[in-house]
Amino acid sequence: MRRLIKNKKINLSENIIKIGTVVVIIIVLELLSRVGLLSPYKMPSPTQILIAIREVISVGFPKGVTILLHLKATVLRIIQGYLLAAVIGIPAGLLIGRSYILDRISTPVITFARSVATISLLPLFIAWFGITEISRILLISYGCLWVILTNTIQGVKQIDINYINAGKVLGANKRQMFFKVLLPAALPRIFIGLRVAVGVAFMVIVAVEMIGTVVGLGALIQQSRFYYSIDITVAGMILIGIFGLFLSVILERIERFILPWAFSLEEVER
Amino acid sequence: MICEDVKNEVIVDRVTKKFSKGKVDDGFEALSNISFTIEKNEFVTIVGRSGCGKSTMLNIIAGLLSPTEGKVLINGKPVTEPGSDRGMVFQNSGLFPWLTVEGNIEFGPKNKGMAKIERQKLSKELIGLVNLEGCEKKYPRELSGGMQQRVAIARALAMDPQILLMDEPFGALDQLTRESMQSELLRIWESCKKTVIFVTHSIMEAIYLSDRIIVFSSNPGRVRKEFKINIHRPRQKSSVNVMKYYEEIYEAIN
Numbered sequence: 091m092r093r094l095i096k097n098k099k100i101n102l103s104e105n106i107i108k109i110g111t112v113v114v115i116i117i118v119l120e121l122l123s124r125v126g127l128l129s130p131y132k133m134p135s136p137t138q139i140l141i142a143i144r145e146v147i148s149v150g151f152p153k154g155v156t157i158l159l160h161l162k163a164t165v166l167r168i169i170q171g172y173l174l175a176a177v178i179g180i181p182a183g184l185l186i187g188r189s190y191i192l193d194r195i196s197t198p199v200i201t202f203a204r205s206v207a208t209i210s211l212l213p214l215f216i217a218w219f220g221i222t223e224i225s226r227i228l229l230i231s232y233g234c235l236w237v238i239l240t241n242t243i244q245g246v247k248q249i250d251i252n253y254i255n256a257g258k259v260l261g262a263n264k265r266q267m268f269f270k271v272l273l274p275a276a277l278p279r280i281f282i283g284l285r286v287a288v289g290v291a292f293m294v295i296v297a298v299e300m301i302g303t304v305v306g307l308g309a310l311i312q313q314s315r316f317y318y319s320i321d322i323t324v325a326g327m328i329l330i331g332i333f334g335l336f337l338s339v340i341l342e343r344i345e346r347f348i349l350p351w352a353f354s355l356e357e358v359e360r
Numbered sequence: 361m362i363c364e365d366v367k368n369e370v371i372v373d374r375v376t377k378k379f380s381k382g383k384v385d386d387g388f389e390a391l392s393n394i395s396f397t398i399e400k401n402e403f404v405t406i407v408g409r410s411g412c413g414k415s416t417m418l419n420i421i422a423g424l425l426s427p428t429e430g431k432v433l434i435n436g437k438p439v440t441e442p443g444s445d446r447g448m449v450f451q452n453s454g455l456f457p458w459l460t461v462e463g464n465i466e467f468g469p470k471n472k473g474m475a476k477i478e479r480q481k482l483s484k485e486l487i488g489l490v491n492l493e494g495c496e497k498k499y500p501r502e503l504s505g506g507m508q509q510r511v512a513i514a515r516a517l518a519m520d521p522q523i524l525l526m527d528e529p530f531g532a533l534d535q536l537t538r539e540s541m542q543s544e545l546l547r548i549w550e551s552c553k554k555t556v557i558f559v560t561h562s563i564m565e566a567i568y569l570s571d572r573i574i575v576f577s578s579n580p581g582r583v584r585k586e587f588k589i590n591i592h593r594p595r596q597k598s599s600v601n602v603m604k605y606y607e608e609i610y611e612a613i614n
Contacts, residue, residue: 250454252450252452252454253454253456255419255422255424255448255450255454256448256450256454256455256456256515258423258424258441258442259422259424259442259446259447259448259516260467260468260471260515260519261442261443261444261468261471261472261519262467262471263471266471270467271456274456274458275456275458277458349458350499351457351458351459351499351500351501352457352458
């Protein structure tokens with residue numbers, strides 16, 4: 091109990107430092123801008139950024155395309171692309187991880203495909219699917235797929251042989267073995283892949299939205315470049331950052347809900 | 361009944377196990393021509409140095425490995441795969457970390473399709489047997505090593521096996537916990553009358569627990585000698601009788 095209170099105090103002072111750092115950076119930037127050391131064309135002041143964010147929220151940028159529309163477009167693309175990658179990557183990874191032959195065959199292919207920067211495939215995807223939503227979504231899927239796939243494969247390969255033997259001795263048939271032993275045993279590692287993939291999805295989405303659309307957070311940044319509105323660029327960056335943070339928190343919540351056992355020790359010690 | 365003249369419940373008949381390295385069959389011989397028998401309700405311990413193949417032997421009896429030559433018979437039937445007549449306790453408990461204590465214990469019965477109410481009744485009973493009341497909803501990581509092994513024993517017993525296979529179950533525990541687990545195991549064994557095949561490299565543990573001790577030699581694993589322990593339980597580890605066995609077994613191993 092005493093430990094709990096002590097840790098709460100630590101958390102509090104830690105939060106003060108975290109927030110304090112951000113506040114200090116903002117104040118310094120503002121001061122530098124006011125004194126004229128920072129050109130508004132190179133780095134907008136925090137006040138300008140705030141005004142820009144308000145503009146994006148109320149009027150929209152370009153006019154009429156407000157923050158909600160940008161967010162909606164980006165969220166939809168990310169969710170579709172990400173889910174597609176997960177739906178393919180997790181089962182395929184479980185299958186490959188269980189099969190010695192499949193693993194040997196797929197390793198070079200996966201290593202090769204993973205090394206190809208997703209963005210470099212953009213022209214190819216445009217040639218195949220045109221400048222369409224399908225191109226964008228598939229590109230996000232491509233980027234996420236390899237991270238999810240490789241982590242799932244590793245997750246299965248690293249399963250403690252004791253779990254498998256225990257499953258056998260306790261009479262698990264093939265289906266029970268798969269769903270009640272292999273899958274839960276591999277889940278922590280699968281979630282690592284899913285978490286990294288969120289980051290990948292964000293890296294890809296911004297680049298993908300820079301072509302052929304004015305709607306989406308990436309498009310917002312691209313459009314601002316055309317209008318030399320660097321304040322909007324930074325505003326867009328910040329919005330993407332906040333959104334990314336938000337998604338990571340949601341994913342962690344889901345993880346805690348699905349894998350309470352992987353967190354139980356932390357919880358106890360806290 | 362015919363079965364009643366089958367006194368020997370487990371018959372290990374000239375078992376040899378070679379592990380092949382890749383495709384070449386010049387494999388390492390872990391067990392060589394092993395034969396022994398175990399009676400119903402007997403507590404038998406296999407003792408030997410690490411690497412003498414004692415765990416391999418246990419895995420073959422469990423049906424997790426198949427022998428290169430020879431066979432294992434349980435109640436006259438050859439072992440080909442794991443079965444509910446044999447329960448197993450692993451060295452590092454092998455508990456599923458994603459299931460609670462209850463979930464782990466009910467895992468086997470659930471696979472068999474036992475109804476939920478029955479399962480809960482059974483797990484409650486077993487949790488009582490291993491003295492873990494109040495830990496039903498805890499995850500293995502929240503338990504101490506000794507408590508984890510109690511759960512592992514309860515989980516193995518949940519399948520109601522006639523034979524309990526234990527692979528160095530107390531090897532990872534500290535000395536004090538280990539000793540209390542040993543007497544706990546004897547209490548459980550006496551209250552539910554199972555055949556136990558126990559593997560350890562601790563001679564003292566073997567003498568304290570067993571009706572009979574089979575000593576394995578290493579490289580390859582062979583049966584070197586057998587000892588029948590004729591001391592009443594509970595046994596005093598410091599008693600003269602125990603020390604006498606200790607010296608004889610120690611000599612047999614070396």
